[in-house]
Amino acid sequence: MIDQQALAAALGQLVSLSALKFLLIGTIIGLVFGVIPGLGGTTAIALLTPITFAMEKYDAIILMAGIMASTPTSGAVTAILINTPGTAPNAATCLDGYPMAKQGKAGLAIGASSMASGIGGLLGIAFLIAVIPVTREIVLLFKPPEFFLLAVLGLVSVAVSTQDRLLRGLIVGGFGLLVSFIGYESVTGEVRYDFGIEYLWDGLKLVPAMIGLFAIAEMINLWAKGGSIVEDPSKQRIDFRQVLAGCWAPFKHWGTTLRGSAIGTLIGALPGVGGTVAAFLAYTVAIGVSKDPQSFGKGNIVGVIAPESANNAKEGGSLVPTLAFGIPGSAEMAVFLGVLVLHGLAPGPTIVIEHMDIIWTLILALTVAGALASIITLGSARWLAKLTLIDSRTLVPVVIAFALIGSYSLNNEILDVFVSLGFGILGFVFMRLGFPRLTLPIALVLGQIMETSYLQSLRIGDGTLKIFVTSWPSRILIFCILLSIFLPALKYLYNSLRSCPQQAKG
Amino acid sequence: MENLFPRRHRASLVLDLLLLAFCVTIIALSAGLDSRAKLFPVLVGWFTVALIVIDIVAQSDTGFGRAVFTFFSGSAEAEDREVEARKEARSIVHAIVWISIFVVAVWLFGFLPVIPVYMFISMRVFGNNSTLRSLITTAVIMLIIWAFFEYALDYTLYRGLVAELIAD
C-alpha cells in the first residue's frame, strides 16, 4: 500500500528551502507553546490557523507538523523543571523528573527526556509505516466496550503509580471522576450538577484545571517557601556533560525505551485516550519490571524515560485512526484536519485515498521535526535548567502570567482563569496533606470516555454486561487490568519466595 | 474528638470532610436525573465516600485506625509533612492572597496592564531586586508576551472587565 509516487512527491516537498524554513519555524513555535503550561499543540495550531490560510497547502502542513512533533518534547521540560506538565501526557514525567530537578539534576533529566522523546517519536513512526496496510482493521477492533476497559486500565495504572499512597490516590481519583461528570452528558443529553451556573454546562475543563493543579499550586508553594526550586543551589551542576549523560540514559536503559515506545504507539492509536494512558501505563510497567520499585517517585531516571518515549511514540500512533477513517486520533489532529478542510481538502476516509502525498508529507515532517525538537531542546537544556536557580520573587510572577494566559486563551474564557486559581489552591492543599494530585487530571481525561463508552456499550449490548467479555481485545484488556492491580502483590510474593531460601542458606 | 484525632491529622481530616461533602452533594443532586445519567456519578460517589471514610478511620488514634493506615500505605510511619510550624501558615496565606490578587486584577483590567505591575511589585517590593533590575526584567517579559501573542499571532489577550464596561 506504500504509494511510492506519493512518497516521492512528499520527499520533494520537504527538501525545498521554504519547506525547511516552515519546519524550523513550526518546531520552534511548538517548543515555545509546549514550554508554557496550558498552551499546547492544539492551541498553537488553532491560533496559527488564520496565518496558514494565506500559505501554500504543503507549507501549512509542514508548519503544523513541526508544532505537533515538538510540543510533547518541550512539555516534558516544564514537567521536570517546575513540576508542571506542558500537556496531560507529560504528567507522568513529573513523578521522577521534578525530584531530579530538585536534586540539581535537571540537565540529566532533560537530556534523558529529550532523547527518549526523539527515539520514541521515530519508533512510533516506524511502527505506523509498518501497520499502514492494516490500519482499518486495528481501528475497527475497538468498540465502546473496549474503550471503556481501556479507560479503566488507564485509571488503574495511574492509581498503581501512586504506590504507597494508594488510598488517597483513589480518593482524589474518585473526586476527579465526579468533577468530570459535571455538565452535559452526551449519551442522554442531560445537563447535570451545574448548580445553576451556565459556565458549568460544559463541565470543568481539563486544561485550566491542570494549570491550577500543577503550575499555580507549585507557584504557591514556591512563593511561600521562598528561594529557588533547587533545594540546595550548591549541589546544582549545570554543565553539558550532565545533559550528555542524560542523552545516553535512554540507550543504557534500552529495554525501557523500547517498551515505552511500543506502549505509546499501540495505545496512541486509540482516539481520545491515547497519550495520557500510554504515558502512565509505560510508567507503571517500568515500575513493575524494575528491581528497585522503591526508587520511583524519588528521582529515578527510568521514570522519565518510560513516559517520554511513550508520549512521543503516540504521535505516530495517533495517525492510525486518521489514516484509516479520517478520525482525529488526538485533539491536535482534530484541529489539523480542520486546517486541511480550509485548504479545500475534504475530511474523512478519502483523505488517504486521494491525498496520500499529504499524509507522507505529514509523516516525514513529523519525523524530521521530532528529531529537530530534541536537538534544540538538548542544545538549550543547560540554559533552561537555570530556571531552577531563579529566585521565586522573579520566577513566580512570570510563570503565573504565562500559565494564566494559557488558561484563558484555550477558550477565550476568563472564568477558566478563576478555575485555574481554584484548582491551584486545591492542588496546593492536596500536595501539603499528602494527597497525590496526579490521579485528578487523569480522572478528568478519562471520566467522560469511561462513562460515555459504558452507556453506549449497554445500549449496543441490549443492557447486558456480557458485551464486555465477548471480544478478544476486551479479554486482553481485562487481563491487563487484573495484572496491574495484582502486579505489586505478585512481585512481593515472588521476591519473598526468592529471598526465603537465600536467607535459609545465609 | 480531641483525643481521637491527633493534631497532626486535623488538616487532613478537614479536607476529607470537604471532599465527603462534595460527594454527598453529587449523590443528592442525582436524585432527579435520568437513570442512565446518574448511574456512574452515584456509583463513583458511593465508592469515594467509602474510601474517604476509610481514610478518616486511618487517621484516628486508635489501634484499628493505625492498622488500616499500615495496610494501605505499607509502612507504619505516619505522614509528617503536615506537621509544619505555624509561622509557615502565614507565608502560605500570603502566597495564596498575592496570587489571587493577580487573578482578580486580570479579570478587572486585563493581562497587558496587570502583568508588568504585578511583576514589578513582586520583584521590587517582595524580593530583594534593585529597581533597575526589576524594571528591565519586567520590560523584557512584557515585550516577549506582547510580541508573541499580540504582534506575531495577532491574538487579542483578555482586556478586562473595566475596558468592556467602558466600551459599552
Place this chain on the structure above:
Amino acid sequence: MRKLLTAAAMPLAIALAYAPAAQAFPDKNIKFLIPYGPGGGFDVTVRKLAPLMENILAAQGKKIQVVPTNMPGGSGRKAASYLAKARPDGHTIMIFNMPGHGLGVITGKKVGYDFEKFTILGRVGHGTYVVVTAKKSGLKSIKDIMALKRPIKVPDQGPGSTARMASLIVWETLGVKAEHIGGYKSSTDYATAVLRGDGDLTLLAAGSAARYNARGDYNIVAHFSPKPRFEGAVNGKMLGHPDLEKVTLDRIVAGPPKMKPEVTKAVSDLLLKAASDKSYIDWAEKTGNPADPLDAAGAKKEIDEGFKFFAKFKDVIARSK
C-alpha cells in the same frame, strides 16, 4: 499601600484610553461566533467566509477585521446564550446549526436562550440527509430496515443534535422503532461506528456521504431530497412521505435580538455577498456541504416553515434520550 494604589491606578488610565464610541455598522471588528471548537465543519465555514467579508468591506474602503471566535460549550448552547446578551450593533454575529439550535422552540425545553428572538441574517449552507447502512449488515434498502423484527440501533452525537432530530422524524414517520446510541463525537465517528457494528445505520449529510463511501463500505439506502443523487436511494416521495424532504440541515447566521433594520440589512447584504462568492460556493461544493446562500428574509421563511413541520414531532423529540 500607596505603592499599591498608584499601581492600581495605572491600568485604569490605560483602559480609559481605549474607550471607543459606538457608531454605525461597521465601525469596529466583527466577532463571528462559532458555537463549536476549532476544526469542525462550522468552524471552517466561518473561517472561509471571514476573509471574503473582509475583502468586501475593504473594497468599500473600510478596514474592518472579521474575527472567527470559537466558543464551544453545552453542544452549542453556550455561544447562543452569549449572543442573546450581546449588543445588537451587528458587530457580534454567530453561525447556527439548524434545526439543532431550535430545540427550545420545537420542544419548549429550556435551553438558555430564545431562538425566535435572534435576528436572522441569512443562510450560508444547506444540506440534505442520506441513510447509510454497513454493506456487511445486509440491509440494502429501507424495506429491509422496515422488515427487521427488532428496533433499529442508530449511533449519533446525542439528544438535541441536528442529526438526532432528523433521525427521530424519519423513523417516526416510517413507523420504525429506533433506539439511538448517543455520545459519538462527530459524524466521522458515528459513520465508523456503523461500520464496526455498534449500530445498524445512521444519517449522514448527503454531501459527505459519497466521500465516506469511497471504498464502497456502505449502502446508501435513502436520500431525502427532491432529486435523490445516489443509485438505489429512495426519497421521501417514493416512500409515500414527501414531507421527509423537509428534513434538512442548515447553516444559518443570526445576530442578537433587537437589531435595527438598517444594521440588519447591512450585515445581511455583506453576508450574502460573501456567501455568493464563487470561491466560497466552489469550496463548499467540494467539501460536501453546498452553500445555497439565502438572504435574511429567505432564511427566516425557511426557518419558520421548518419549525412548523418539526412541531408535529415535538413529543418524539422531547422524549428522546
